[in-house]
Amino acid sequence: MAKCIAEKALLRERPDRPCQENHIVTAITDCPDLVLPKRLREGAANRAMTTRKNRRGNSYLSQEMKPFLSYTKTGNKPLLMFHGYGQDASVFKGIDGYSFDLFFHGKSVWTKDEAPLEKSEWKEMISEFLIKNNIDTFSVLGFSMGGKFALATLEAFPDRVKEIILIAPDGIKTSFWYSLATYPIALRNVFKSMINNHPRFLRIAIASKKLGLIDKGVLRFVETQMDSEEKRKRVYYSWVVFRHLKFDINKIKRLIDDNHIRLRLYIGRYDKVIKAKDMKRLTSKIEILDAGHNDILRKIKI
Numbered sequence: 001m002a003k004c005i006a007e008k009a010l011l012r013e014r015p016d017r018p019c020q021e022n023h024i025v026t027a028i029t030d031c032p033d034l035v036l037p038k039r040l041r042e043g044a045a046n047r048a049m050t051t052r053k054n055r056r057g058n059s060y061l062s063q064e065m066k067p068f069l070s071y072t073k074t075g076n077k078p079l080l081m082f083h084g085y086g087q088d089a090s091v092f093k094g095i096d097g098y099s100f101d102l103f104f105h106g107k108s109v110w111t112k113d114e115a116p117l118e119k120s121e122w123k124e125m126i127s128e129f130l131i132k133n134n135i136d137t138f139s140v141l142g143f144s145m146g147g148k149f150a151l152a153t154l155e156a157f158p159d160r161v162k163e164i165i166l167i168a169p170d171g172i173k174t175s176f177w178y179s180l181a182t183y184p185i186a187l188r189n190v191f192k193s194m195i196n197n198h199p200r201f202l203r204i205a206i207a208s209k210k211l212g213l214i215d216k217g218v219l220r221f222v223e224t225q226m227d228s229e230e231k232r233k234r235v236y237y238s239w240v241v242f243r244h245l246k247f248d249i250n251k252i253k254r255l256i257d258d259n260h261i262r263l264r265l266y267i268g269r270y271d272k273v274i275k276a277k278d279m280k281r282l283t284s285k286i287e288i289l290d291a292g293h294n295d296i297l298r299k300i301k302i
Contacts, residue, residue, distance in 0.1 A: 069125050070107035071100040078135050079302075080126075080153060084144030084168075085238065091143075095302050098133070102149060103241065104234045114237070116244040122149070123156035130160075139163040143297060144274070145238070147171045148245040151252060158255040163262040166282075168271055168296055171247055173278040192236055196229075249281045268296040 072089045079097030083089065088106030089099035103110040103117065110117070130138070137160050142150025147169025154161050166172075256263055265283055267276045268291035276286050289299045 065109065065111045067103065067111050067121075067125070068107075068109040069100065069103075069129070070109075071098050071129070073098050073133075078138035079141060080138055080150075081141045082143070082146030082149040084146055086234075087143075091297065092141075092302075097141075098129075100149070102146065104238050110237070110241060112241075114240050117241050118244055119152055119156065122152050122245075126153055126156060130157075136160065137162050139165065141165040141167070141302065142169050142171075143167040144293065145170050145242075148242060148247075151247050152245055154255065154261070155247065155252065158259045158261070161259070161261050163264070164256070165264045165266075165302070167266045167300060168268060168274040168293055169265070169279075170274065171245065172249060172282050196232060196236075253282060266296060266300055268292050268299075271296070 070089070074094070075096030077096035079095075081089075081092045081095065081097050081099045082102060083091045083099070083105070086105070089101045090106075092099040101108040129135075139162050140150040140153045142148070142165070144167070147166050148171035150164055150166060150169065151171045154164050255261070263283060263285070264287070265279060265285065266287050266289055267274060267279060269288050270290075270292040273293045276288060279286050289296055291299045
């Protein structure tokens with residue numbers, strides 16, 4: 001049945017269209033015995049090979065496609081939600097709104113290797129999403145790493161954001177590790193080699209902990225989120241690709257004030273990653289909850 005449907009779809013296409021190979025990647029992947037002209041078969045096979053490889057976990061290394069931003073919708077509330085590192089859209093399951101998979105997580109796909117995600121590109125992606133879903137004004141929510149994307153969205157659409165909810169957000173204070181990821185390419189290569197050599201990186205992290213350069217929360221992250229090649233790739237690409245998502249906090253404050261945007265900021269009392277004192281650059285109105293970094297979401301009613 002799939003073969004017949006695919007063949008009929010291909011018969012409707014003009015074989016001289018250069019973009020046709022894009023349309024048959026899925027067909028050749030799912031219907032390997034599909035009969036195609038030689039030129040299309042070879043071109044599609046090359047793309048299908050990349051697709052198969054990417055489906056095994058390296059989708060963000062392919063440059064065959066435009067970046068794809070995945071999201072799930074629950075209800076009709078115009079709330080855009082961005083999860084933390086190592087999570088996906090399902091972390092906000094049951095909450096009305098649009099929950100996004102950030103790149104290198106869930107079903108979203110980054111296709112530009114180590115090229116940074118620019119703010120202008122993020123604005124274009126969200127603009128397309130808003131048009132597609134017929135959304136005018138909306139609220140944004142960001143947890144941990146998702147805080148960067150909430151801030152980037154607010155900065156891009158300050159006159160359309162009604163409320164911003166930040167939960168233990170990254171993006172207000174730049175960490176040493178994000179700074180390292182923004183260094184020139186030679187130093188980033190050193191960083192990449194440390195990421196790829198987990199035992200060495202772990203030894204450096206332990207030594208840094210003893211010297212007081214990092215706390216036990218960061219060390220725990222290194223131990224649990226970098227114990228496989230795939231996890232280490234996610235760490236590296238998240239740090240490097242998101243390196244241009246940096247913010248002038250004074251500008252963010254002005255945008256919030258000038259556009260009368262409601263701000264809710266939550267921090268866990270026992271959070272060793274994101275600390276309340278570092279959030280005062282944005283606001284002094286911080287709600288402290290009896291939680292650590294990883295369990296704070298369960299303490300908040302959206």
